[in-house]
Amino acid sequence: MSNKMHVKLNVNGEDHEFLAEPRELLIYALREKLNITGPHVGCETSHCGACTVTMNGKSVKSCTVFVAQANGAEVTTIEGLGTPDALHVLQENFKEHHGLQCGFCTPGMITRAAKLLEENPNPTEEDVRFGIAGNICRCTGYQNIVKSILSAASELNASKEAAQ
Amino acid sequence: MKDEITRDERVANLKGMGCSRKRVEDSRFTQGKGNYVDDIKLPGMLHGDFVRSPYAHARVKSINIDAAMALPGVVAVLTAKDLEPLNLHWMPTLAGDKQMVLADGKVLFQGQEVAFVVANDRYIAADAVELVEVDYEELEVIVDPFKSLQSDVVLREDMVAEDGSVPNGAHGPRKHPNHIFTWEAGEEEATNQVIDNAEVVATEEMYYHRTHPCPLETCGSVASMDKVNGKLTLWGTFQAPHVVRTVASLLSGIEEHNIRVVSPDIGGGFGNKVGVYPGYVCSIVASIVTGVPVKWVEDRMENLMSTAFARDYWMKGKISATKDGKITGLHCHVTADHGAFDACADPTKFPAGFMNICTGSYDIPVAYLGVDGVYTNKAPGGVSYRCSFRVTEAVYFIERMIEVLAIELNMDPAELRSINFIKKEQFPYTAALGWEYDSGDYQTAWDKALVAVDYKGLREEQAQRVEDFKAGKTRKVMGIGLSFFTEIVGAGPVKNCDILGMGMFDSCEIRIHPTGSAVARLGTISQGQGHATTFAQILATEIGLSAESITIEEGDTDTAPYGLGTYGSRSTPVAGAAAAMAGRKIRAKAQMIAAYLLEVHDNDVEFDVDRFVVKGSPEQFKTMKEVAYAAYNQAIPGLEPGLEAVSYYDPPNMTYPFGAYVCVMDIDVDTGVPEIRRFYALDDCGTRINPMVIDGQIHGGLTEALAVALGQEIAYDDMGNVKTGTLMDFFLPTAWEVPNYETDFTVTPSPHHPIGAKGVGESPHVGGVPCFSNAVQDAFRPFGNRHTNMPHDHWRIWQTANDLGMHD
Structure with a gap:
């Protein structure tokens, strides 16, 4: 054209x-x-x-x-966001906490969650739920997604503290 | 040899049944390396797109494709006329009806496929769709099934004889040109007699609205006809790939061995991807015509408007009881709106699915069910959206009837349930409508649930809230939603369940490799359930190799054994059983090999976790790994080399998972907004394979139940226009609207299933919808509410409050 x-x-x-x-x-x-x-x-x-x-x-x-x-x-x-040998902490936590099922929403969800944790490194559960409300998941009911993101946040914070 | 690790450690190393093994699927999904149908890209691939009808009912007077064909990049525009010589302008549905692939003289619902444009890329195809000129003559539209049965307007001229008479349909006599079938179960006369003479009778009419499974990935396919070798390969969003291959062969005339159907990763199904859609057929024909691969992937609006809907049942119930609450009879009539074509995805002999499970979890001596299927100008379908065939409708019906009867009796609905449960000692229990429930312990589950939520305390709190509301101290009312459900899943025995003549068995084939790892292939297909993880766990326990060493493959008809696919929670009950049985065949041969290696008689060795040990002499053993190697490197007298097995499993009965759910809700009567304070879900799915996966399934199923109960619907206006065709209007809950769920369980194994498992993926939806709905209705019960129809969106809840005078 x-x-x-x-x-x-x-x-x-x-x-x-x-x-x-x-x-x-x-x-x-x-x-x-x-x-x-x-x-x-x-x-x-x-x-x-x-x-x-x-x-x-x-x-x-x-x-x-x-x-x-x-x-x-x-x-x-x-x-x-990560490599097969060094997954992003969110990728690790989604695997650990069963934060996905069919996997179709997962790339968008993790990409959004990564940005969310940059915007707000210490989110409450409410912050996470509001922060990912633009991403629909049809499989998980979000409970384990929220858990995965909160767990990733505390791991990130722990490693930041350790580095300081 | 000395054992270096304990038996418990050996069990743990297997990662077999009962452990929360992490999912093997997740590495690729979390890295964006899933392979869904729209990710498939083949050299020279073209893109197909549909011209769809803007009208719900119209004659197609002419179709002019000249302008579209003139657009550079357009390769072909197919209409019914092009498909007719191939006899593909209509196709059979799973329900014994037929459906237009492309509009053949008329259109019967908004969004119906009229022409298929094939172009070099998706943008050109979309441009060309706009250039196809279709001349329509509008006809009277019927969207109400009751009016349809009274109307002179004939929707399906092909279903009326030339003399105007109405021939029988696939399910027997039809009463009217727009009538599809009458299906009955139970004893109507005896039921009426009991109800007419009963001490207490409750009647209710309820509409279970039309909705849609709406998986996040829409439907699509890529067809590639290799004209040199005469082979057709079809990738697509298929919940039943093997059946699709058979249908594709029957439709196209291509021999079945020359067709390979592949379900790649599927982005959720929930029933939406069971049926065969015009897009699949058109992509095949277009590839045959053009000689190059053709991709068709629908957009979201097309998905909601044209692929299979769920529910749309108008249910009328009568339930009778003694004064002290013992149910004596149940009568149910359903007017089922099937849309323009009967494209229900049910076993052939069950045009209303398993709606006759509508006696629920209760010991009801006599019952009757009648269902009338009706054509209207709406999209075809009638799939089981996250449930076994029509079981969500059945459970909603009985769980509402129980609540209404409780109102009639002025009795607590939890107590009414307790009085009427099928007792533990009554199993196996044959229900009045014919099903034989395999096992259950309802009272134990119910008591556990009521204690967990402090039911008595909740009722006291609710009573106080009513006082406070009446005294003007609060504008929030409180609802306690109860539901107790029994599912019927795992279709099914081949003797009474088939799809297009294919018996509903399922299959597993295992091949053990020399170094002690394995590949197993099954006739099912995961759409997010995690089969690659959980089937490997079943096999690990059965054959004694670590789940980590077992690859699970599904969905490729060239490699996987024939199976009927994944829907109706049938994967674990049927294919899971096949896996266990195939595993036991492996073990039987392995035992002979082990005995040979240990130089003892076959009967002198026994299986223990991951090895065969000489009875009474546990230090003498051969591990399954050692046995696997021996199967390939030793010449064992009387045994063929190798270690493989296949099992086709025909279940003797269905399985009957059950559960007890409680929802506590606060509702602002001025905004109509419900807040879910607590949701407790106790599930009994028999033997538990992976608790983590079970919990995940329950969270997801409950969220889909929340959606349906509180807002999700496919709504039409009187002209047959779809009012909820985008995600702006069609409610999919976000993380913001969804609560945290509390899960719990009891374990009542299925007595006929090899590992006692019953299936769980759909239970939370089946039990969840009535639980959410009952919570809303219970909140208004003290103010005079008896029944209001779903979906309970904010507006409708506000309206309920308004109708009860709560805004005065």
Whole structure:
């Protein structure tokens, strides 16, 4: 198509350049152009949060961001949060506390939770519940997700204290 | 040889049944490395998208695809005319009806599939959908099943003979062109006689609203026809991949061995992914036509508008009792709105599923159930949303009837339940509507629950609250929701349960590797339940190899043995049993190998955790690992090499999990907002395989119950427009609305299941919906409420309070 634009994105620390129609949604650019399939499409209306990524330091629903809006942005997805040998503390805690079932919401949920713990390193249960209210899970009833996030928060704080 | 670790340590090392083993699935899911259908990307793959009907009932006068075809990047636009020569413009449903794949002359519900556009990418496909011109002539719309049975408007002309008469349907005689079936169980005359002469009778009408399973991942498929080899591969969101293969073969004429169906990771199912949808068929046809792979993934609105709904039962009940509360009879009639096509996902002989479990957990001497299925201009379906076939409807019905009877008797509803429970010594118990309950101990579970929540104290608090409300001291009322449920799961015995003629057995195949690890394949498919974790635990205990050394595979019809899939809580009751039985076959052969190695008679060795020991001489043993190696490296007289087994398990009966739930709720009568103060859930699922996974299933099922009871619905206006087609309108609870649940358990093993397990995934939904609803209704009971229909969203609760004069 003739109306394609040149897009630059830094995703998980890696620079990408590609052509895309301005109307293309960030989620499809990530999933189909860059093969970053961790973030999922659940609703395309910003309600479910399965597509949550961090863009320029903020949690966004990548299903309602045009790739044109994201041009030049730094994006972090679940793929940027840990490695198979060194999982992110949230990934460890979701495994430990059965914070997931079908796994479809999990990448968005953990990506959001990681940002939440940066915004508020000492959340109460209420803070966590409010902080992830933009991410829907159909399987777990959230109880173990909340537990996982609170446990990750205290582990992070304990390791910070130990470092000081 | 000296044993270095204790027996308890050996048991712990197995990570077998009963331990909270961490899930093996979670490594890939937490790292974003799940592989769902929309993650599948094949070279040259095209994208399909549907033109859908904006009308609920209309003639399709013409379809013009010229403008769409002219758009660069569009490869094909399929309509019914293109499918007709292949005889694929209609397809059979699981309920014995048929359904249009693409609109054949008319449309019968809003969102119905009219044409299928195939293009180079999803954006071009979506653009082309807008360019297809369809000329409709609107017809009168019927969204009310009662009006439908009175109407002259014929919805399904294909279901009426040329002379205007109404031929029999798949389930017998039909009374009207828009009538689908009448299904009956029990003794109507005897029931009426008891009720007519009873000391106390309570009657109630209730509507169990239409809703939708709405898994977070929508439905989709990728079809790839390899014309060189004549092989079709179909990836998709299938809860029953093997059945899909059989259906695909019957529909397409491609021999079954040339079709490979794969269910990759599935992002939740809850019943939504049991049926066969037009999108699957169209992706197959499009791949055959174009010769390249074609992907179809629906969006959320398409999912809510067109794929299988759940419930939509209009239930009318009569229950009779003696003055002191002993129930004497139960009568139930249901008008079931099935939408435009009867696409219920039930075993063939059960057009209303297991609705005849509606006598619940109670010893009711005589009962009758009649169900009339009706066509309307709504989406087809009628799936079991997180429950066994129509069991949620049945349990809601009886648990509301109990509450209404308690009002009639002026009796405490907990006491009324106690008086009528099937007693422990009555099991196996044959209910008035025919089912044989395998085992139960209801009173023990109920007493445990009531003590745990201090039921007496709660009632005292509630009485005080009523006083305070009347005195103007508070605007919040308090409800105590009770429910006691019995599920019927694990379909089922092949003798009475089949889907499209396929008996509802399930299967497991195990292959032990020489170094003492194993792969096991089953006919089921996990959609988040954690089968890769829990089936390995069953096998670990049965064969004595660590669960960590056992890979579980499901969902690929080229490798897994035939099975009927995962829904109706049937995985553990049926495939779990197959796993145990296959494991026992492995063990039987392993015992012979061990005896040979130990140079004793077969009967002189016995299995102990992870090894075979010589009886009376525990220092003489061979571990299962050693036996596995020997199976491949020794020539053992009279035995074939190798160590493999397969079991196809036909369960002798269903299993009957049960549970006791209590919900405590405070409701602000001025805003209609309910606050769940406490939710206690006691489940008895028989033998417990993984307590962590069980608790997770219960939390999730209760949350889906909360959703349905407190707001989630598929609503239509009079024109047949879907009013709840997005997640803005369709209620999915967030972490903010959901409470923490307290879980508890008793263990009453199933006597006929090899490991005594009963299944648990759906119990919390089945028991949870009436519990949440009863809590709302109980809060208003002291103010004159008898019954109000779900969903109890804020507006409806406010309305209930208003109707009772509580805003005056």
